[in-house]
Amino acid sequence: MDIAAVNALPYEDFVDILGNVVEKCPIVAAAVWSRRPFVSLTALEARINDFIDALPESGKEGILRCHPDLAGRDLQSGTLTRESCEEQARAGMDALNSAEASRVAWLNEEYKKRFGFPFVICARMNDKADILRQLSERNQNERAVERARGIEEVKKICHLRLQGLVLTDAPNKL
Template identity: 45%
Template sequence: MISGGPLMSVEQVNGLDYEDFIRVFGNVIENYPLAATFLWYYRPYRDVNQMHDYISTLARRHLPIEDKKGILRLLPDLAGRLAEAGNLSAESTYEQRTAGLTLLTPNEKQRIRSLNKRYWDRFGFPFVVCAR
């Protein structure tokens, strides 16, 4: 039921104690567990759409721009060192695998690393793409 198990009903989600809620939703915004605390505070939820609306509202409206940039800085590079070492979150591993980033040739990996660095140097956070 918790993390990796079957889907949960909204009633089950609303019934989770704080520790279980954080374990299940702690990575709703990758590497930013405070987002799960925000979600916990606004329980109970009518449905998954309402949960999505709350997390979207947090990201869009309630965080100052520097916090938003900070969240972006927490995201992994595409086909970067974390991926190569097997240290991505389950979500990022899945996204990068389905985008074909685990099938790159050595030359393609080097090219992506070079582009990642250029992007970091220019903007101060990694290039982010929804790879689902």
């Protein structure tokens, strides 16, 4: 759909279609709906990022907590969102050998104990080796640094999900 079609969506449809561009956070789509009309996909994405940036630190951590563990229980049980399932599969997280799976599970738990939210990375921009390396390395960060890094990864995920939903054509003439 193009940006004109996005702008024409009623509230419920807008939230239904764009409600998972930020994982399990339809409140983000709900909040930016009132900012229509958007002149372009870039403008829509900027409004989403503005909303996220304006959140208090606890709100940003809430967004991070909505993300599933990589190669975790939700992937194994088939309860990931369609988007997360595709993203993790593309990165090879659904095809870990037993040693890799054990290592990821342990690192995920250590990460959550340290930071209070799951490790978030844009799986579509990384492969299995990059993800495993970053999960290990980022466990060493300070909480504020890691919260900011996680939010930047959320924005990358959002960017790619939006590109999959909205055509990146000429700006809408308002």
